Amino acid sequence: MPGYDRHFAVTEAFGVTMLNIPLKEDGPDMDLVEKYVSEDPAVKGIWCVPKYGNPAGTVYSDEVVRRFANLKPAAPDFRIFWDNAYNVHHLDFEKQRQILNILDEAEKAGNPDIVYVFGSFSKITFPGSSVSGLASSKANLEDIAGNMKYQTIGHNKIMQLMHARYFPDREAILAHMKKHAAIMKPKFDAVEEILSEELGGLGIADWSKPDGGYFISFNTMEGCAKTVVAMMKDAGVTMTGAGATYPYHKDPEDRNIRIAPSFATLEEVREAIRIFTVVVRLASVEKLLSE
Ligand SMILES: Cc1ncc(COP(=O)(O)O)c(C=O)c1O
Known part of the structure; x- marks a missing residue:
């Protein structure tokens, strides 16, 4: 903490109890995260904004990313919600900060299912109505797709096409x-x-x-x-x-x-x-x- 108000609002709306984790210069207090996650099977997940976090602008260090990837949760269904909402939102392009790819680190740690990585064009093109993306293990993506088919019968393909044409590549x-x-x-x-x-x-x-x-x-x-x-x-x-x-x-x-x-x-x-x-x-x- 501090963190993003909507993460808290969503979690509260689903009736999930929240615990505060202090935020340090290079990410959350990992000693405390490891303690809660490894000792208590009621701890089911954690919200993270790993880069230029809302609101402190915190960028997670390599050590913090590796410690997340190597968590040994007491709950088998524990997940990290890695909201990389500000991935390309540099203020100074001469001073771009980068973070480790947690999916690679989780794979290396033998923990491929521990994380959902997501982001969107909300703060790039249209807030709340553009295009979003999710990256995770094959098993997790299949699980999520199994639920999504009930949530929508199709995404806004015009919006997707607009983005694909406007942004042909990363550059x-x-x-x-x-x-x-x-x-x-x-x-x-x-x-x-x-x-x-x-x-x-x-x-x-x-x-x-x-x-x-x-x-x-x-x-x-x-x-x-x-x-x-x-x-x-x-x-x-x-x-x-x-x-x-x-x-x-x-x-x-x-x-x-x-x-x-x-x-x-x-x-x-x-x-x-x-x-x-x-x-x-x-x-x-x-x-x-x-x-
Ligand atoms: C950390 C974070 N995630 C997500 C969002 C919103 O993104 P979306 O509209 O894709 O939910 C914001 C917007 O303020 C944010 O700060």
Whole structure:
């Protein structure tokens, strides 16, 4: 944690109990993952966003990918849900980050069925309505196809054809993502510049400096995130709700706020983040005075 709100919403809707795993610089706390997965047969799966993760921009190290591939689950039907949603979403094409292919590593580890890898064109072409893909072992794909035949009688072939024509190869996808980066990078740079100018070195906040993806993860002092988001709303700026980045909307420390600079214009981003820094200072002072 923090993580992607819809992963939590889907899991909650299916009535599955969720446990928090702290996110480190290079991926989840693998000691804890291994402990839960190997000791408890009630632990059936884990969500992962392995590259430029939502919201912290985390990129999993080779060691983390290998440890996932080598898990020895107590539950025979344990699966890793490897949502590689930001695979090509580099902010700076000179600094492209790469991760190990978990399917190869799982195969090498004699664990071919442990992972479902998926991604989509949602944040490339059309959100929620484009084309998605799934990669896994033959046995897993056959199992999933067996269910999918009841879910749909056919996919949107016009949409598939549009994508196949627009993106004849990987290079075409990367060329398109460079255009996204040209829009996104100045906004991310503006956020970083204003945050470090106004809050750097004060010891009241920290935030991620991602090389890709669509978010910046911001941490206030303990117990301030909800107040900051509410004060921002009063000031006319709507942000993702505090707590949204945790299962059940419960951030145990009430610290994390997801900043999404993609939609607003560069000028709006600059203005909103300036207001944000004032609000964070105010909320921090109030907290310090109350202690
Ligand atoms: C990690 C992650 N996965 C998936 C999605 C959405 O993709 P799709 O529309 O294909 O479900 C998002 C969008 O924000 C995301 O951040």
